[in-house]
Amino acid sequence: MSERRHMSWFKKKNQRIESVPAEERRVKTEGVFEKCPECDAALYKRELEESLHVCPHCGHHFRIGARLRLAILYDEGKYEELDAEVTSNDPLDFVDTQPYKERLEQARRRTGLPEAVINGRGLVGGHLVMASAMDFSFLGGSMGCAVGEKITRNIERAIRARASVVIVSQSGGARMQEGTLSLMQMAKISAALAFLDRARLPYISVITDPTTGGVTASFAMLGDLNIAEPKALIGFAGPRVIEQTIRQKLPKDFQTSEFLLEHGMLDAVVDRRELRDWIVRALDFMYNPEVHFQPLKPELPLGNGAGTLPEALLGSQDEKPEEKSEAEPEVKS
Amino acid sequence: MQTQNNGEILPSGNAFDHVRIARHPERPYAWDFIERLFVNFIELHGDRRFADDPAVICGFAKYKKWEIFVIGQQKGRDTKQRRLRNFGMSKPEGYRKAIRAMKHAEKFGRPIVCLIDTPGAYPGIDAEERGQAEAIAHSLFSMATLSVPIISVIIGEGGSGGALAIGVGDAVLMFENSIYSVISPEGCAAILWKNSAEAPRASESLRLTAGDLLELKIIDGIISEPVGGAHTSFDEAAKAFDGALEKALGDALELTPVERLRLRYNKLRSFGFENSGGLMW
Numbered sequence: 001m002s003e004r005r006h007m008s009w010f011k012k013k014n015q016r017i018e019s020v021p022a023e024e025r026r027v028k029t030e031g032v033f034e035k036c037p038e039c040d041a042a043l044y045k046r047e048l049e050e051s052l053h054v055c056p057h058c059g060h061h062f063r064i065g066a067r068l069r070l071a072i073l074y075d076e077g078k079y080e081e082l083d084a085e086v087t088s089n090d091p092l093d094f095v096d097t098q099p100y101k102e103r104l105e106q107a108r109r110r111t112g113l114p115e116a117v118i119n120g121r122g123l124v125g126g127h128l129v130m131a132s133a134m135d136f137s138f139l140g141g142s143m144g145c146a147v148g149e150k151i152t153r154n155i156e157r158a159i160r161a162r163a164s165v166v167i168v169s170q171s172g173g174a175r176m177q178e179g180t181l182s183l184m185q186m187a188k189i190s191a192a193l194a195f196l197d198r199a200r201l202p203y204i205s206v207i208t209d210p211t212t213g214g215v216t217a218s219f220a221m222l223g224d225l226n227i228a229e230p231k232a233l234i235g236f237a238g239p240r241v242i243e244q245t246i247r248q249k250l251p252k253d254f255q256t257s258e259f260l261l262e263h264g265m266l267d268a269v270v271d272r273r274e275l276r277d278w279i280v281r282a283l284d285f286m287y288n289p290e291v292h293f294q295p296l297k298p299e300l301p302l303g304n305g306a307g308t309l310p311e312a313l314l315g316s317q318d319e320k321p322e323e324k325s326e327a328e329p330e331v332k333s
Numbered sequence: 334m335q336t337q338n339n340g341e342i343l344p345s346g347n348a349f350d351h352v353r354i355a356r357h358p359e360r361p362y363a364w365d366f367i368e369r370l371f372v373n374f375i376e377l378h379g380d381r382r383f384a385d386d387p388a389v390i391c392g393f394a395k396y397k398k399w400e401i402f403v404i405g406q407q408k409g410r411d412t413k414q415r416r417l418r419n420f421g422m423s424k425p426e427g428y429r430k431a432i433r434a435m436k437h438a439e440k441f442g443r444p445i446v447c448l449i450d451t452p453g454a455y456p457g458i459d460a461e462e463r464g465q466a467e468a469i470a471h472s473l474f475s476m477a478t479l480s481v482p483i484i485s486v487i488i489g490e491g492g493s494g495g496a497l498a499i500g501v502g503d504a505v506l507m508f509e510n511s512i513y514s515v516i517s518p519e520g521c522a523a524i525l526w527k528n529s530a531e532a533p534r535a536s537e538s539l540r541l542t543a544g545d546l547l548e549l550k551i552i553d554g555i556i557s558e559p560v561g562g563a564h565t566s567f568d569e570a571a572k573a574f575d576g577a578l579e580k581a582l583g584d585a586l587e588l589t590p591v592e593r594l595r596l597r598y599n600k601l602r603s604f605g606f607e608n609s610g611g612l613m614w
Contacts, residue, residue, distance in 0.1 A: 091549070091605065092540050096525035145605025152602065174493075174515045176525065179539045180551050183493060183515040184604040187501050190470060191477035191601050198478065214515075216466035217454075217494045222474055236466035236494075237456030241520075245456050255461060265464050 036060050052272045061229050061272055063209060065111075066118040066135035069168050073131055073276060079122030083153055084114050088146045092179050100177040103139065111138045116171070117147045119154045121163075125280030127287050128163040130154040134170040136210065141171035143215055144178040148185025151219065155192040155203075162292050164202040164283055165193075169220040172238075173213020186218035193222050199293050202286035204279055207257070207266075212238050225267045225282055228257035229275070234265075348536035351543075352518055354510035355489050356452075359564040361571070363390055363405030363448040366488065369571035370578070371396050371403060377437075379430060383463060386427030388419045388451070391434040393443070397579060399586075402438035404431050404499055405448035408489070421490070422455035425468035428498050432472050435479055444482040444582060447499040452517065454495030469498040476501035477601070478594060482585035484578060486556070487511045487543075488563075501601070503593055504581040505551070507543040508570070509558040513551070514541035551604065554581070 033042045039058035048055075052072055053062040064072075071077040087104075094100040108114065116138040120131045132151045134141045151167060158165045174182040196203055205223030207216075209232035217236050220226070228234060235242075235255035243250060253259050257269045270278045354360070367374050371394035378385040390405045406423060409415030431447075438445050454465055476483060476499075485502035491513030500513075507513060516524075521539060522531035540546070543555045556570075556577045563570035585593065 086606070092538070094538050096535075096538060148604070149606045176516055176521050176539070178605070179515055180513050180541065180546055181549060181605050183497055183513075184551060184601065186470075186494060187473050187477070187497060188601040188604055190473035191501070191598050194474050194477040195598070197474075214494050217469040217498075218473055219470070221464070221467040221470040235461055236454065236469070237461065242456045242458065242461070246458065250458065254458065263462050263464065265467055 034062075054272050059230065059271065061209065061231065063136060063170070065137060066113065066133035066168075066170075069133040069208075070118060070120040070122075070131055072272075073133075073166065073168075073279070074120065074122040074124055074129070075126070079120035079131070082119040082121055082157075083150045084118075086146050086150050086153070087114050088144050088175075088178065090177070091145060091181055092177070094177040094179070096177075103177070107138050111135065113138050115146045115150065116141045116143070116175075117150050119150050121154075121157070124164075124166070124276070125283055127280075127283045128161060129166055129283070130158040130161075130163050131166040131168070133168040134215070136170045136172070139175065141169075141215075142173065142175035142182075143171055143185050144175035144182050145185060147175070148182075148188050151189050152185075152192045155189070155196050158201055159196055159199050162199075162201065162289065164204070164287055165196060166204045166206060166279065167219055167223075168206045168208060169211040169215050170208045171211055171213070171215040173215055183214065186214045189219045190222060193219060197224075200288075200291045202283060204282060206275070206279075207234050208232050210234070212236065221265070223267075224286060226265065227268045227270050227275075227278070228260065228266050229272055230257055230269050232257045234260050347533070348539075348542050348545075349518065349533035351510050352512055352532075352536050352541070354562040354564075355512045357562060357564045358410075360489055361563050361567045362410070363407045363450060363488065365567050366448060366571055366574060367394065367403060367405065369567065370575055371401070374403065377434065380426040380433055382426065382429055384424075384426045386419075386424050386430055387417050388421055388423045388455075389427035389430055391430055393438075396446070396582075399582065400443050401582075402434060402443050402445045403448070404434055404445065406451045406496075406499070408450060419455060421451045422453060423451060423495060423498075424455050424457075424460045425463040425465050428454075428465075428468035428472045431499050432468075432475050435472075435475060435483075439479050439481050442481060444484070444586065445479070446578065446582070447483065447485040447502065449485060449487045449491050449496045449500055450489035450511075451492045451495045452490050453492035454498065469494050472498040473501060477598065480590040480594065482582065482588075482593060483597075484581045484585065486574070486578070487513050487552075488574075491541075492517065501597070503585040503588075503597055504553045506554045506556055506577055506581060507546060507552050508556045508563060508574075509543055510562050511543060512541045513543075513546055514539050 034045055035042055036055040038060035041057045053064050070079050090101050117132050117134045132154050155165055203223050205220050205226045207220050207228040211220055212235050233255055239250055260266045261269050374392050374394040376392040390407050393402050406421050407418050408421035409418040483502040485500045485505045487507040489511050493515055518532040518536040519529040521535040523529040546552045556573050559566045559569040
C-alpha cells in the first residue's frame, strides 16, 4: 500500500500541468444546465425535469426515453415492465460494415434498454392500459422482429384483459438488418390492431419526434385517436428521400405535427405537459365495458366466402377475462 | 436456391442478378398477366376520395370457374406510360382505391388476387400531404380481417411498405426472379455502407430473393420462370403463374372465413418469433 502511494507520488511529479487555451476555457456547468436548441435559453436541469423536458420558455419538446415516457403516462409513475426478455435474435446473420449483433450489443450498453420498445402494464386514470413506448436512442427506434413481437403481445394482452392500448412512437422505421422480416412486423401489428378494433377496445397512438417509415405506415396511423407532440417530425418517406426524389426544397413546416393536423391526419397536437390528462379524458370516453366484444351489427349469414367474426371476438357469454393478474396488475415504480 | 413447384432445382445466381431481372424493362407487368390469365376483365377507377391512381389497376374478371377481383401495381413500358403509371409508385389514392376494391370484393364474397410490382410507395410532397402512411397502414389493417381469400403474388419488385400494403394474403407467392425487401439495395447500401455502389453486397445481406424468403417462411411458394427470366417468354411465365394461382386459390377457398382469418393471423404472428402466436384463438 505505501509502495503504491509512493509510486503515484512520483508519477504525479512527472505530470505537467497544461494550461487550457483561452478559447476553450469554460465554467463547468455540465450536468447542471441544458441549453434549449430552439430558444437558446439555459435551463436548469431540475427545472427541465419538472416540466417533463419541455422548455418552459418556448415549449420546445426535448426527446425523452421510453421508460421516462411510461413513468409520465402511468398513474403515480407506476407500471410493470413486460416482455423485457424479447430481444432481437439477428435472424439473418446480418453483417454490413459491422456485424448487427455488435450493433445490438452496443445499443444495449449505451441505452440500458433491452430493445427499441418498452412494454408496460398499469393504470392510467384508473384504466388498465397496456402501453408500448419506443426509444429513438436504441438503433434509431427501428422496428425489427422483437419490437414487432413486443407490441403485438401487448395488444393481444389488452384484448384478453379487456384493456386499452397506448403506443408511443419514436422511430426511423423498419430495421434494415432484419430485412423483410422487419417489414412483416408492420402487417403483424396492424393485424393485431384490427382484432383489438373488433373487440371495441380503445387504442391511442401517440406520435413523437421523429416517427417515419414503416412505423408511421402501420400502427402509428391506426389509432382510434392519433395524437402527436408539437413540432414532431412525422412522415412516411424521410425528408431527405423526398428531396432527392423530387429535386426541390421542401416547404417550411412540412411533415411536422402541425402540418399533419392541418391535413387531417391527426386528432390533436398535445403538449407533453397536458398529454396524460388528455389521454385519461379520452379513455374515460372510449372505455365502455358494455360494448366490448359486441359486434356492431348482428351477423348476417353470408355464403360463399363472406362470413362472421372469429368466435373469440364475438364475445360469447361464457368468456371471461383470462387471468386475474391481467386485470389487476402488480405495479412497481 | 430452393426447390419448389414440381421439385425441380431452380437456377442459382447471386442476389443482385435477381434484382436486375426483377427490374428488367422488358419484364411482364401486371397487365401482361391479366391479359393472359383472366377473361372479361373490367377495370374500376378511383378511390372515391380524391383521384384515380394509374399506378394501381383494379377490376373484376373471370378466372376459370371463379369470379375474382384483381388488384395490380402497374409499371409503364415506354416513357409516356412510365410517367402515367408513375414508375409503378402508388400514391395514397392508389392504396385507397385498393382498399375500396377489397371491401367491394368482400361484400360480394369474391376472392382477391393482388399482383405486386413496385419500387416503393411514392415519396413526394403531395403523397405525404394526403397521408401516404395512413393509406398503407389502413390497407394492412383492412386485409387482416377481410373474410374472402386473398392471394398475393410478387411478380417483379416488392418494394417495402408500398408492396406490403397489398401483400397480406392467405397465400403469398413470388416469381423466381422477383425480389421483396424492406429497403432498396441501393438505399440500404447508402445508409449502412455509406456508398450506394455497395448495392450488390446489400442485396446479399438483405435476403431479398424468392429462395431466401421461402426459407424464412415469409412466402408460401415460388413460381418458376423461363430460363433467363420472365421477360424471355411472357406466355411461359403466365403458364407457370396459372398453375400456382389455381392451386393457391382452390386451397384458400376450401377453408371457412373464420379458418382463413385464423391462419392468416397466425402466419403473420409467426414472423420473427415462431410459436409465439395463437394467443387469440
